[in-house]
Amino acid sequence: MTGSRCIRLALSLLTFLPMLPPQGFAEDAHEHPCPKPGQWVLPLTGETVAHDRFVADIAARPVVLLGEHHDNADHHRWQLSTIAALAGRRAEVVLGFESFPRAAQPVLDRWVQGELTTEEFLERIRWAETWGYGADLYLPLFRFARLHRIPMIALNIDRTLVKRVAKDGWSAVPQSERQGISDPAPASEAYRRSLATVYAMKQRQRHAPSGAPAANTVAMPDPTHEEIEAALSDPAFQHFVEAQLTWDRAMAEALRTARTTKPEALVIGVMGRGHVEHRWGVPRQLEDLGISDAAVLLPSTREEACKGLAATVADAVFVFEPLQEPAKKRARLGVMIETANKNDGVRVIKVLPESVAADAGVAEGDIIVEAAGVATATTGDLIAVIGRQAPGTWLPLTVVRGDERLDIAAKFPSNFEDGE
Numbered sequence: 001m002t003g004s005r006c007i008r009l010a011l012s013l014l015t016f017l018p019m020l021p022p023q024g025f026a027e028d029a030h031e032h033p034c035p036k037p038g039q040w041v042l043p044l045t046g047e048t049v050a051h052d053r054f055v056a057d058i059a060a061r062p063v064v065l066l067g068e069h070h071d072n073a074d075h076h077r078w079q080l081s082t083i084a085a086l087a088g089r090r091a092e093v094v095l096g097f098e099s100f101p102r103a104a105q106p107v108l109d110r111w112v113q114g115e116l117t118t119e120e121f122l123e124r125i126r127w128a129e130t131w132g133y134g135a136d137l138y139l140p141l142f143r144f145a146r147l148h149r150i151p152m153i154a155l156n157i158d159r160t161l162v163k164r165v166a167k168d169g170w171s172a173v174p175q176s177e178r179q180g181i182s183d184p185a186p187a188s189e190a191y192r193r194s195l196a197t198v199y200a201m202k203q204r205q206r207h208a209p210s211g212a213p214a215a216n217t218v219a220m221p222d223p224t225h226e227e228i229e230a231a232l233s234d235p236a237f238q239h240f241v242e243a244q245l246t247w248d249r250a251m252a253e254a255l256r257t258a259r260t261t262k263p264e265a266l267v268i269g270v271m272g273r274g275h276v277e278h279r280w281g282v283p284r285q286l287e288d289l290g291i292s293d294a295a296v297l298l299p300s301t302r303e304e305a306c307k308g309l310a311a312t313v314a315d316a317v318f319v320f321e322p323l324q325e326p327a328k329k330r331a332r333l334g335v336m337i338e339t340a341n342k343n344d345g346v347r348v349i350k351v352l353p354e355s356v357a358a359d360a361g362v363a364e365g366d367i368i369v370e371a372a373g374v375a376t377a378t379t380g381d382l383i384a385v386i387g388r389q390a391p392g393t394w395l396p397l398t399v400v401r402g403d404e405r406l407d408i409a410a411k412f413p414s415n416f417e418d419g420e
Helices: 005-011 051-058 073-087 102-112 118-124 135-147 159-168 189-206 225-233 235-261 282-288 302-306 356-360 379-387
Strands: 040-042 047-049 063-068 093-101 152-156 266-272 295-301 316-320 335-339 346-351 367-371 394-401 404-411
Touching (some): 051 073, 063 073, 073 135, 073 266, 073 295, 093 102, 102 118, 102 152, 118 135, 152 235, 159 235, 189 225, 189 235, 225 235, 235 266, 235 282, 295 302, 335 379, 346 356, 367 379
Parallel strands (some): 063 266, 063 295, 093 266, 295 316
Antiparallel strands (some): 040 047, 040 316, 367 394, 394 404
Protein backbone atom coordinates (compact mmCIF):
# COMPACT_ATOMS: atom_id res chain seq x y z
CA MET A 1 0.00 0.00 0.00
CA THR A 2 1.48 3.32 -1.00
CA GLY A 3 0.83 7.03 -1.30
CA SER A 4 -2.17 8.86 0.05
CA ARG A 5 -3.75 5.49 0.71
CA CYS A 6 -2.36 5.62 4.25
CA ILE A 7 -5.20 8.05 4.97
CA ARG A 8 -7.72 5.81 3.23
CA LEU A 9 -6.68 2.94 5.49
CA ALA A 10 -7.78 5.00 8.48
CA LEU A 11 -10.87 6.70 7.08
CA SER A 12 -12.14 5.03 3.92
CA LEU A 13 -12.16 1.33 4.54
CA LEU A 14 -15.92 1.67 4.29
CA THR A 15 -15.63 2.12 0.53
CA PHE A 16 -14.26 -1.43 0.36
CA LEU A 17 -16.13 -3.21 3.14
CA PRO A 18 -19.81 -3.99 2.51
CA MET A 19 -21.95 -1.62 4.57
CA LEU A 20 -24.31 -4.32 5.76
CA PRO A 21 -26.65 -3.66 8.70
CA PRO A 22 -24.41 -3.92 11.79
CA GLN A 23 -25.04 -6.32 14.61
CA GLY A 24 -28.15 -5.39 16.54
CA PHE A 25 -29.63 -3.43 13.62
CA ALA A 26 -32.50 -5.34 12.03
CA GLU A 27 -33.01 -4.91 8.30
CA ASP A 28 -35.81 -6.56 6.35
CA ALA A 29 -34.90 -8.34 3.13
CA HIS A 30 -37.79 -9.38 0.91
CA GLU A 31 -37.97 -12.78 -0.68
CA HIS A 32 -38.32 -12.50 -4.43
CA PRO A 33 -37.36 -14.35 -7.59
CA CYS A 34 -33.67 -14.24 -8.33
CA PRO A 35 -33.12 -11.22 -10.62
CA LYS A 36 -31.40 -11.53 -13.97
CA PRO A 37 -28.36 -9.55 -15.12
CA GLY A 38 -29.40 -6.28 -16.72
CA GLN A 39 -32.40 -5.78 -14.44
CA TRP A 40 -33.07 -3.00 -11.97
CA VAL A 41 -34.33 -4.17 -8.58
CA LEU A 42 -36.17 -2.05 -6.02
CA PRO A 43 -34.85 -3.37 -2.68
CA LEU A 44 -37.75 -1.96 -0.69
CA THR A 45 -40.24 -4.24 -2.46
CA GLY A 46 -38.03 -6.76 -4.22
CA GLU A 47 -39.65 -5.91 -7.55
CA THR A 48 -37.84 -5.51 -10.84
CA VAL A 49 -38.59 -2.55 -13.09
CA ALA A 50 -38.20 -2.00 -16.83
CA HIS A 51 -35.03 -0.08 -17.75
CA ASP A 52 -36.70 2.61 -19.89
CA ARG A 53 -39.36 3.44 -17.33
CA PHE A 54 -36.89 3.39 -14.51
CA VAL A 55 -34.41 5.72 -16.22
CA ALA A 56 -37.21 8.16 -17.09
CA ASP A 57 -38.34 8.28 -13.46
CA ILE A 58 -34.85 8.67 -12.00
CA ALA A 59 -33.88 11.33 -14.54
CA ALA A 60 -36.58 13.56 -13.05
CA ARG A 61 -34.76 13.68 -9.68
CA PRO A 62 -32.56 16.70 -8.87
CA VAL A 63 -29.57 14.60 -7.75
CA VAL A 64 -28.57 11.02 -8.50
CA LEU A 65 -25.80 9.30 -6.53
CA LEU A 66 -23.94 6.37 -8.11
CA GLY A 67 -22.06 4.27 -5.55
CA GLU A 68 -18.96 2.24 -6.37
CA HIS A 69 -16.09 0.20 -5.12
CA HIS A 70 -13.26 2.36 -6.40
CA ASP A 71 -11.21 -0.50 -7.82
CA ASN A 72 -14.06 -2.46 -9.44
CA ALA A 73 -14.07 -2.07 -13.23
CA ASP A 74 -17.61 -3.47 -13.53
CA HIS A 75 -18.90 -0.73 -11.23
CA HIS A 76 -17.38 1.95 -13.46
CA ARG A 77 -18.80 0.33 -16.61
CA TRP A 78 -22.22 0.41 -14.97
CA GLN A 79 -21.75 4.05 -13.99
CA LEU A 80 -20.89 5.00 -17.56
CA SER A 81 -23.92 3.25 -19.02
CA THR A 82 -26.20 4.79 -16.38
CA ILE A 83 -24.79 8.28 -16.91
CA ALA A 84 -25.28 7.92 -20.67
CA ALA A 85 -28.88 6.79 -20.20
CA LEU A 86 -29.68 9.65 -17.81
CA ALA A 87 -27.95 12.21 -20.04
CA GLY A 88 -30.22 11.08 -22.86
CA ARG A 89 -33.22 12.11 -20.76
CA ARG A 90 -32.05 15.52 -19.54
CA ALA A 91 -30.90 18.50 -21.58
CA GLU A 92 -28.37 19.50 -18.91
CA VAL A 93 -26.23 17.26 -16.75
CA VAL A 94 -23.44 17.95 -14.25
CA LEU A 95 -21.04 15.21 -13.12
CA GLY A 96 -19.47 15.37 -9.66
CA PHE A 97 -16.57 13.14 -8.59
CA GLU A 98 -15.31 12.20 -5.14
CA SER A 99 -11.92 11.57 -6.74
CA PHE A 100 -11.13 15.28 -7.11
CA PRO A 101 -10.46 17.88 -4.38
CA ARG A 102 -11.93 21.33 -4.91
CA ALA A 103 -8.53 22.77 -5.77
CA ALA A 104 -8.62 20.69 -8.96
CA GLN A 105 -11.64 22.50 -10.41
CA PRO A 106 -9.71 24.72 -12.88
CA VAL A 107 -8.07 21.62 -14.35
CA LEU A 108 -11.44 19.87 -14.70
CA ASP A 109 -12.82 22.89 -16.54
CA ARG A 110 -9.90 22.90 -18.98
CA TRP A 111 -10.25 19.15 -19.56
CA VAL A 112 -13.94 19.36 -20.41
CA GLN A 113 -13.22 22.20 -22.84
CA GLY A 114 -10.69 20.04 -24.69
CA GLU A 115 -7.63 22.09 -23.73
CA LEU A 116 -5.59 19.23 -22.23
CA THR A 117 -4.39 15.85 -23.44
CA THR A 118 -5.06 12.84 -21.25
CA GLU A 119 -1.45 12.81 -20.07
CA GLU A 120 -1.54 16.54 -19.27
CA PHE A 121 -4.82 16.14 -17.44
CA LEU A 122 -3.61 13.32 -15.20
CA GLU A 123 -0.35 15.12 -14.48
CA ARG A 124 -1.95 18.45 -13.60
CA ILE A 125 -4.67 16.80 -11.57
CA ARG A 126 -1.91 14.93 -9.65
CA TRP A 127 -3.95 11.77 -10.08
CA ALA A 128 -1.48 9.36 -8.52
CA GLU A 129 -1.18 11.48 -5.40
CA THR A 130 -4.75 12.73 -4.92
CA TRP A 131 -6.61 9.50 -5.74
CA GLY A 132 -4.22 6.73 -6.72
CA TYR A 133 -6.63 4.15 -8.14
CA GLY A 134 -6.09 3.08 -11.73
CA ALA A 135 -6.80 6.00 -14.05
CA ASP A 136 -7.98 3.54 -16.69
CA LEU A 137 -10.98 2.77 -14.48
CA TYR A 138 -12.19 6.37 -14.52
CA LEU A 139 -11.01 7.72 -17.88
CA PRO A 140 -14.07 6.43 -19.81
CA LEU A 141 -16.24 8.57 -17.51
CA PHE A 142 -14.00 11.61 -17.93
CA ARG A 143 -13.85 11.19 -21.70
CA PHE A 144 -17.63 10.89 -21.90
CA ALA A 145 -17.95 14.22 -20.07
CA ARG A 146 -15.40 15.81 -22.39
CA LEU A 147 -17.03 14.40 -25.54
CA HIS A 148 -20.42 15.83 -24.58
CA ARG A 149 -19.07 18.96 -22.85
CA ILE A 150 -20.72 17.94 -19.60
CA PRO A 151 -19.39 20.01 -16.67
CA MET A 152 -17.31 18.04 -14.16
CA ILE A 153 -17.16 19.25 -10.57
CA ALA A 154 -14.80 18.34 -7.75
CA LEU A 155 -16.73 17.06 -4.72
CA ASN A 156 -13.87 16.36 -2.35
CA ILE A 157 -11.77 18.52 -0.06
CA ASP A 158 -8.14 18.64 0.97
CA ARG A 159 -7.57 15.46 2.95
CA THR A 160 -5.59 17.35 5.54
CA LEU A 161 -8.88 18.65 6.96
CA VAL A 162 -10.37 15.14 7.22
CA LYS A 163 -7.16 13.92 8.83
CA ARG A 164 -7.20 16.82 11.28
CA VAL A 165 -10.81 16.16 12.29
CA ALA A 166 -10.00 12.47 12.77
CA LYS A 167 -7.20 13.45 15.15
CA ASP A 168 -8.68 16.38 17.09
CA GLY A 169 -12.42 16.45 16.35
CA TRP A 170 -14.61 18.89 14.39
CA SER A 171 -14.99 21.39 17.22
CA ALA A 172 -11.20 21.78 17.49
CA VAL A 173 -10.97 23.15 13.94
CA PRO A 174 -11.53 26.94 13.83
CA GLN A 175 -14.36 28.14 11.59
CA SER A 176 -11.87 29.91 9.33
CA GLU A 177 -10.01 26.65 8.69
CA ARG A 178 -12.98 24.43 7.78
CA GLN A 179 -12.69 25.10 4.03
CA GLY A 180 -16.14 26.68 4.03
CA ILE A 181 -17.92 23.55 5.25
CA SER A 182 -20.89 24.04 7.55
CA ASP A 183 -21.67 21.90 10.59
CA PRO A 184 -22.66 18.40 9.44
CA ALA A 185 -25.95 16.85 10.46
CA PRO A 186 -25.28 14.26 13.18
CA ALA A 187 -24.90 10.61 12.28
CA SER A 188 -27.79 8.27 12.90
CA GLU A 189 -27.26 5.43 15.34
CA ALA A 190 -27.30 2.95 12.46
CA TYR A 191 -24.54 4.90 10.67
CA ARG A 192 -22.50 5.06 13.87
CA ARG A 193 -22.71 1.31 14.32
CA SER A 194 -21.75 0.74 10.71
CA LEU A 195 -18.74 3.04 11.11
CA ALA A 196 -17.89 1.22 14.34
CA THR A 197 -17.46 -1.95 12.28
CA VAL A 198 -14.95 -0.14 10.07
CA TYR A 199 -13.21 1.41 13.08
CA ALA A 200 -12.93 -1.99 14.79
CA MET A 201 -11.32 -3.42 11.65
CA LYS A 202 -8.88 -0.51 11.59
CA GLN A 203 -7.99 -1.11 15.25
CA ARG A 204 -7.44 -4.79 14.56
CA GLN A 205 -5.03 -3.95 11.77
CA ARG A 206 -3.22 -1.37 13.88
CA HIS A 207 -2.62 -3.82 16.72
CA ALA A 208 -1.78 -6.83 14.55
CA PRO A 209 1.54 -8.51 15.47
CA SER A 210 4.48 -7.29 13.42
CA GLY A 211 4.87 -10.70 11.82
CA ALA A 212 1.22 -11.00 10.78
CA PRO A 213 0.36 -11.09 7.07
CA ALA A 214 -0.52 -7.76 5.47
CA ALA A 215 -4.23 -6.97 5.73
CA ASN A 216 -4.60 -6.55 1.99
CA THR A 217 -3.46 -10.11 1.34
CA VAL A 218 -5.70 -11.99 3.79
CA ALA A 219 -9.48 -11.98 4.11
CA MET A 220 -10.12 -10.85 7.67
CA PRO A 221 -13.25 -12.03 9.52
CA ASP A 222 -15.87 -9.46 10.46
CA PRO A 223 -15.35 -7.73 13.82
CA THR A 224 -17.03 -9.43 16.75
CA HIS A 225 -19.85 -7.88 18.77
CA GLU A 226 -17.34 -7.19 21.55
CA GLU A 227 -14.97 -5.40 19.17
CA ILE A 228 -17.79 -3.23 17.84
CA GLU A 229 -18.97 -2.32 21.34
CA ALA A 230 -15.39 -1.47 22.30
CA ALA A 231 -15.18 0.81 19.26
CA LEU A 232 -18.39 2.60 20.19
CA SER A 233 -17.04 3.34 23.66
CA ASP A 234 -13.60 4.46 22.45
CA PRO A 235 -13.29 8.27 22.84
CA ALA A 236 -11.30 8.46 19.59
CA PHE A 237 -14.19 6.85 17.71
CA GLN A 238 -16.26 10.06 17.91
CA HIS A 239 -13.52 11.89 16.00
CA PHE A 240 -13.53 9.07 13.44
CA VAL A 241 -17.27 9.59 12.93
CA GLU A 242 -16.84 13.35 12.69
CA ALA A 243 -14.16 12.90 10.03
CA GLN A 244 -16.53 10.79 7.95
CA LEU A 245 -19.32 13.35 8.42
CA THR A 246 -16.92 16.08 7.28
CA TRP A 247 -16.33 14.13 4.09
CA ASP A 248 -20.05 13.48 3.57
CA ARG A 249 -20.95 17.11 4.24
CA ALA A 250 -18.33 18.49 1.87
CA MET A 251 -19.58 16.36 -1.01
CA ALA A 252 -23.21 17.14 -0.24
CA GLU A 253 -22.49 20.88 -0.22
CA ALA A 254 -20.69 20.65 -3.56
CA LEU A 255 -23.66 18.82 -5.06
CA ARG A 256 -26.09 21.35 -3.58
CA THR A 257 -24.02 24.23 -4.99
CA ALA A 258 -24.06 22.64 -8.45
CA ARG A 259 -27.81 22.21 -8.20
CA THR A 260 -28.28 25.83 -7.12
CA THR A 261 -25.99 27.14 -9.87
CA LYS A 262 -27.71 25.07 -12.57
CA PRO A 263 -31.28 24.48 -11.32
CA GLU A 264 -32.35 22.88 -14.61
CA ALA A 265 -29.54 20.33 -14.59
CA LEU A 266 -29.49 16.79 -13.32
CA VAL A 267 -26.55 16.57 -10.89
CA ILE A 268 -24.91 13.14 -10.76
CA GLY A 269 -22.45 12.23 -8.01
CA VAL A 270 -19.88 9.44 -8.46
CA MET A 271 -18.50 8.24 -5.11
CA GLY A 272 -17.71 5.32 -2.86
CA ARG A 273 -20.78 3.31 -1.96
CA GLY A 274 -20.08 3.68 1.75
CA HIS A 275 -21.02 7.35 1.41
CA VAL A 276 -24.50 6.58 0.01
CA GLU A 277 -25.76 3.20 1.26
CA HIS A 278 -28.89 3.27 3.42
CA ARG A 279 -28.97 7.07 2.89
CA TRP A 280 -26.71 7.40 5.93
CA GLY A 281 -23.93 9.56 4.51
CA VAL A 282 -24.18 12.07 1.66
CA PRO A 283 -27.98 11.63 1.20
CA ARG A 284 -28.51 12.48 4.88
CA GLN A 285 -26.41 15.63 4.51
CA LEU A 286 -28.25 16.57 1.30
CA GLU A 287 -31.53 16.24 3.14
CA ASP A 288 -30.23 18.56 5.84
CA LEU A 289 -29.32 21.02 3.05
CA GLY A 290 -32.84 20.92 1.60
CA ILE A 291 -32.54 18.19 -1.06
CA SER A 292 -34.56 15.26 0.26
CA ASP A 293 -35.29 13.42 -2.99
CA ALA A 294 -31.80 12.48 -4.19
CA ALA A 295 -31.76 9.00 -5.75
CA VAL A 296 -29.26 6.38 -4.55
CA LEU A 297 -28.30 3.74 -7.12
CA LEU A 298 -25.92 0.83 -6.59
CA PRO A 299 -24.57 -2.08 -8.64
CA SER A 300 -24.74 -5.68 -7.44
CA THR A 301 -23.62 -9.00 -8.81
CA ARG A 302 -26.39 -11.49 -9.52
CA GLU A 303 -24.99 -13.76 -6.81
CA GLU A 304 -25.24 -10.98 -4.22
CA ALA A 305 -28.72 -9.94 -5.36
CA CYS A 306 -30.03 -13.50 -5.26
CA LYS A 307 -29.05 -13.77 -1.61
CA GLY A 308 -31.36 -10.85 -0.86
CA LEU A 309 -30.93 -7.10 -0.69
CA ALA A 310 -31.39 -5.04 2.46
CA ALA A 311 -34.62 -3.10 1.99
CA THR A 312 -33.07 0.33 2.59
CA VAL A 313 -29.68 -0.16 0.93
CA ALA A 314 -30.60 2.00 -2.10
CA ASP A 315 -33.52 3.26 -4.16
CA ALA A 316 -32.57 0.77 -6.85
CA VAL A 317 -29.86 -1.77 -7.57
CA PHE A 318 -28.61 -2.77 -11.02
CA VAL A 319 -27.82 -6.48 -11.33
CA PHE A 320 -24.83 -7.55 -13.44
CA GLU A 321 -22.74 -10.61 -14.12
CA PRO A 322 -19.05 -9.86 -13.42
CA LEU A 323 -16.87 -9.71 -16.49
CA GLN A 324 -14.58 -12.70 -16.21
CA GLU A 325 -11.22 -11.14 -16.84
CA PRO A 326 -8.13 -11.19 -14.63
CA ALA A 327 -7.58 -8.08 -12.55
CA LYS A 328 -4.55 -6.06 -13.51
CA LYS A 329 -1.72 -6.65 -11.09
CA ARG A 330 0.47 -3.71 -10.17
CA ALA A 331 3.84 -3.41 -8.58
CA ARG A 332 3.64 -2.78 -4.84
CA LEU A 333 6.56 -1.66 -2.73
CA GLY A 334 4.74 -2.47 0.50
CA VAL A 335 4.98 0.79 2.41
CA MET A 336 2.66 3.40 3.85
CA ILE A 337 4.04 6.84 3.05
CA GLU A 338 3.49 10.56 3.28
CA THR A 339 5.13 13.58 1.69
CA ALA A 340 7.84 14.89 4.01
CA ASN A 341 7.98 18.52 5.11
CA LYS A 342 8.65 21.05 2.36
CA ASN A 343 8.29 18.33 -0.30
CA ASP A 344 11.86 17.19 0.29
CA GLY A 345 11.12 13.48 -0.04
CA VAL A 346 8.69 10.73 0.88
CA ARG A 347 8.64 9.59 4.49
CA VAL A 348 8.01 5.90 5.20
CA ILE A 349 5.36 5.60 7.91
CA LYS A 350 5.17 1.82 7.96
CA VAL A 351 6.80 -1.11 6.17
CA LEU A 352 4.46 -4.04 5.59
CA PRO A 353 5.84 -7.42 6.71
CA GLU A 354 7.16 -9.75 4.00
CA SER A 355 6.92 -6.99 1.40
CA VAL A 356 9.36 -5.90 -1.31
CA ALA A 357 10.38 -2.95 0.87
CA ALA A 358 10.93 -5.15 3.92
CA ASP A 359 13.11 -7.55 1.95
CA ALA A 360 15.14 -4.62 0.60
CA GLY A 361 15.82 -3.22 4.07
CA VAL A 362 13.62 -0.10 3.89
CA ALA A 363 12.88 1.07 7.44
CA GLU A 364 10.17 3.13 9.08
CA GLY A 365 11.25 6.75 9.24
CA ASP A 366 13.33 6.54 6.05
CA ILE A 367 12.87 9.41 3.62
CA ILE A 368 12.94 8.23 0.01
CA VAL A 369 14.43 11.02 -2.10
CA GLU A 370 15.04 9.15 -5.36
CA ALA A 371 13.61 6.13 -7.15
CA ALA A 372 15.15 4.83 -10.37
CA GLY A 373 17.13 8.07 -10.58
CA VAL A 374 13.98 10.21 -10.40
CA ALA A 375 13.60 12.73 -7.57
CA THR A 376 10.63 11.82 -5.35
CA ALA A 377 9.56 15.09 -3.80
CA THR A 378 5.99 13.89 -3.18
CA THR A 379 4.12 10.60 -2.73
CA GLY A 380 2.76 11.01 -6.25
CA ASP A 381 6.30 10.99 -7.66
CA LEU A 382 7.12 7.70 -5.96
CA ILE A 383 3.79 6.10 -6.88
CA ALA A 384 4.33 7.00 -10.52
CA VAL A 385 7.78 5.38 -10.58
CA ILE A 386 6.54 2.22 -8.87
CA GLY A 387 3.63 2.01 -11.31
CA ARG A 388 6.08 1.80 -14.22
CA GLN A 389 7.91 -1.21 -12.83
CA ALA A 390 7.62 -4.57 -14.56
CA PRO A 391 7.66 -7.97 -12.81
CA GLY A 392 11.12 -9.17 -11.86
CA THR A 393 12.81 -5.76 -12.10
CA TRP A 394 15.10 -4.04 -9.61
CA LEU A 395 14.19 -0.57 -8.34
CA PRO A 396 17.12 1.54 -7.05
CA LEU A 397 16.12 3.74 -4.13
CA THR A 398 18.05 6.52 -2.41
CA VAL A 399 16.94 7.09 1.16
CA VAL A 400 17.93 9.43 3.95
CA ARG A 401 18.13 7.67 7.31
CA GLY A 402 19.13 10.02 10.07
CA ASP A 403 22.41 11.61 8.94
CA GLU A 404 23.10 8.90 6.35
CA ARG A 405 22.25 8.77 2.67
CA LEU A 406 21.85 5.15 1.57
CA ASP A 407 21.37 3.38 -1.75
CA ILE A 408 18.94 0.46 -1.60
CA ALA A 409 17.83 -1.94 -4.35
CA ALA A 410 14.28 -3.31 -4.16
CA LYS A 411 13.55 -6.49 -6.15
CA PHE A 412 9.98 -7.01 -7.42
CA PRO A 413 8.68 -10.58 -7.76
CA SER A 414 8.55 -12.24 -11.15
CA ASN A 415 4.77 -12.45 -10.80
CA PHE A 416 2.94 -9.52 -9.21
CA GLU A 417 0.21 -11.88 -8.06
CA ASP A 418 2.81 -13.37 -5.73
CA GLY A 419 3.62 -9.94 -4.36
CA GLU A 420 0.10 -8.74 -3.70
